[in-house]
Amino acid sequence: MPRLHLTLAALSVTARFALVAVAQTTPAVPTPAGVAPITAPPAVTAPAPKLTTEEAAAEREKYVKEVRALIVGHEKEPAEKVFKDIKILKGVPAGRLLAIMNFGYGRSLGVSCTHCHTAGEWDKSDKPQKEIAREMSRLSKAINTDLLPKIANLDSKKPVVNCTTCHRGEVKPALDLPEAPPPRSAAH
Ligand code: HEC
Ligand code: HEC
Numbered sequence: 001m002p003r004l005h006l007t008l009a010a011l012s013v014t015a016r017f018a019l020v021a022v023a024q025t026t027p028a029v030p031t032p033a034g035v036a037p038i039t040a041p042p043a044v045t046a047p048a049p050k051l052t053t054e055e056a057a058a059e060r061e062k063y064v065k066e067v068r069a070l071i072v073g074h075e076k077e078p079a080e081k082v083f084k085d086i087k088i089l090k091g092v093p094a095g096r097l098l099a100i101m102n103f104g105y106g107r108s109l110g111v112s113c114t115h116c117h118t119a120g121e122w123d124k125s126d127k128p129q130k131e132i133a134r135e136m137s138r139l140s141k142a143i144n145t146d147l148l149p150k151i152a153n154l155d156s157k158k159p160v161v162n163c164t165t166c167h168r169g170e171v172k173p174a175l176d177l178p179e180a181p182p183p184r185s186a187a188h
Contacts, residue, residue, distance in 0.1 A: 084123035
């Protein structure tokens with residue numbers, strides 16, 4: 001336990017230094033996520049090159065392994081005791097938090113961990129996607145606890161939505177069904 005705390009404390013000190021350094025050396029140019037540069041095609045919301053589904057899954061596994069090694073023996077403890085900045089997933093066992101990161105968040109959106117995090121600096125909220133994910137969690141909860149239960153005559157006794165319901169492996173949920181490929185004759 002003391003060793004884990006030391007490691008995490010050291011990480012967070014490094015993170016804070018890094019933050020201060022960035023704040024001092026770079027001009028305050030906000031780069032909000034989701035605002036694509038003018039030259040980029042409008043569908044691009046993340047600056048990093050898009051990984052294939054398999055590449056993203058492999059990278060997530062790699063990072064989960066790294067974090068799992070840091071928390072060995074503490075997997076069953078509540079996330080807020082093991083990690084540093086837990087606001088949403090309080091009470092969730094630390095090991096399960098990593099499964100949520102991998103499948104609940106990463107796979108649902110079709111991204112790697114670095115879509116929301118700077119690798120190795122997991123407690124920082126330096127990428128807007130991380131805070132958006134927290135808001136999305138609140139949104140899902142509001143749908144599940146306030147809105148869905150008020151709809152009568154649904155099939156399920158306890159209907160729920162989660163990240164996958166909307167995202168379905170994409171960063172940006174679809175507003176329409178994929179277009180059918182044009183009929184062959186239309187090409188001529
Ligand atoms: C869609 C965004 C998103 C993705 C993708 C994501 N995370 Fe997270 N991560 C979060 C959010 C949000 C929190 C904070 C949860 C809270 O406040 O309860 C978090 C918290 C964490 C923490 C706790 C850090 C601390 O000390 O407070 C770790 C560790 C972590 N993530 C690792 C990962 C790993 C490893 C992956 C990839 C397998 C990953 N995350 C993918 C959004 C994401
Ligand atoms: C009710 C539908 C819905 C649900 C449920 C939902 N989202 Fe979203 N999400 C959206 C919409 C709509 C956007 C905005 C896309 C856009 O920019 O047009 C979005 C955007 C996001 C973004 C920002 C896009 C980016 O650059 O990554 C993140 C991160 C995100 N969602 C994470 C999550 C996570 C994590 C969950 C589950 C806790 C979740 N969402 C659940 C509809 C949803």
